[in-house]
Amino acid sequence: MRFLLAGCVVTLSAILAYGAELSISQRTLVRAADQLQRGKVPPEPILGELDRDVDAPALVAECRPELVRAALAFKLQRADAALREVSSGRRDAALAEADEALQAALTCTRYDGQAWLRLAVVENSRHGPTARAIEALALSHRTSPYEAWMAEARIPFAALLQSAGIEAVEPVLAEDVRTLIETGKTDPIIATLRKSPSTVEPFFREAIAATEPSRRDRIIREMRQASLIMGTAPSEEDAATQPGEASEKTK
Numbered sequence: 001m002r003f004l005l006a007g008c009v010v011t012l013s014a015i016l017a018y019g020a021e022l023s024i025s026q027r028t029l030v031r032a033a034d035q036l037q038r039g040k041v042p043p044e045p046i047l048g049e050l051d052r053d054v055d056a057p058a059l060v061a062e063c064r065p066e067l068v069r070a071a072l073a074f075k076l077q078r079a080d081a082a083l084r085e086v087s088s089g090r091r092d093a094a095l096a097e098a099d100e101a102l103q104a105a106l107t108c109t110r111y112d113g114q115a116w117l118r119l120a121v122v123e124n125s126r127h128g129p130t131a132r133a134i135e136a137l138a139l140s141h142r143t144s145p146y147e148a149w150m151a152e153a154r155i156p157f158a159a160l161l162q163s164a165g166i167e168a169v170e171p172v173l174a175e176d177v178r179t180l181i182e183t184g185k186t187d188p189i190i191a192t193l194r195k196s197p198s199t200v201e202p203f204f205r206e207a208i209a210a211t212e213p214s215r216r217d218r219i220i221r222e223m224r225q226a227s228l229i230m231g232t233a234p235s236e237e238d239a240a241t242q243p244g245e246a247s248e249k250t251k
Contacts, residue, residue, distance in 0.1 A: 033070035036077055063108035075101035095126045113144030117154055129166050141172045148183045151176035155192050159200035174203055181207040184215045186222040201230045
């Protein structure tokens with residue numbers, strides 16, 4: 001759930017760009033939201049006061065990205081915190097507010113794949129893998145199908161649903177894994193595998209096997225160096241450079 005908040009607010013450069021057009025209270029909100037993005041959570045009294053002042057539907061009515069993202073930052077931060085609460089009432093209320101904020105944001109940012117993903121996660125946290133959660137995940141993929149950073153964000157959640165037997169998410173999961181593999185960047189591949197249930201491994205094995213040979217061999221080698229073994233068959237390069245090991249396996 002923590003990834004809900006990550007990356008959902010603007011940076012200080014955006015504040016400077018829009019600052020002249022913002023009211024004092026709006027500027028305070030955006031600056032505080034920027035702190036949240038940087039991992040600097042304001043003291044609870046300040047955070048609570050700001051959160052109470054955030055009327056997400058009113059803020060997004062103008063469809064100004066800096067205000068939409070700032071409003072979402074607070075509602076999603078409260079949802080993250082609420083999941084650690086003992087009180088189910090507080091959790092339900094915070095998740096309902098996050099849902100409301102996301103729906104309001106999506107009225108003016110219909111092509112925001114990140115917002116659709118967050119809506120899917122919030123819906124799943126509230127009601128389980130409903131048709132609405134699955135559709136929101138599909139819309140996240142549809143609106144940002146080939147962005148590797150979005151694929152990296154979607155895969156653990158899609159894999160969680162797939163591991164629970166939700167077959168409808170498998171096309172999204174397979175395409176996102178292919179997108180991530182085609183970047184050839186091993187660090188995000190390893191990080192994503194470690195954040196996902198082991199049932200995602202066949203999707204990665206298939207995508208790695210289908211990619212360009214030199215990329216495939218490098219990814220497999222670097223995954224092994226990171227002690228991440230998925231049971232991937234040895235590559236041609238492995239067989240050529242480790243004949244003794246290969247011959248032992250064939251005995």
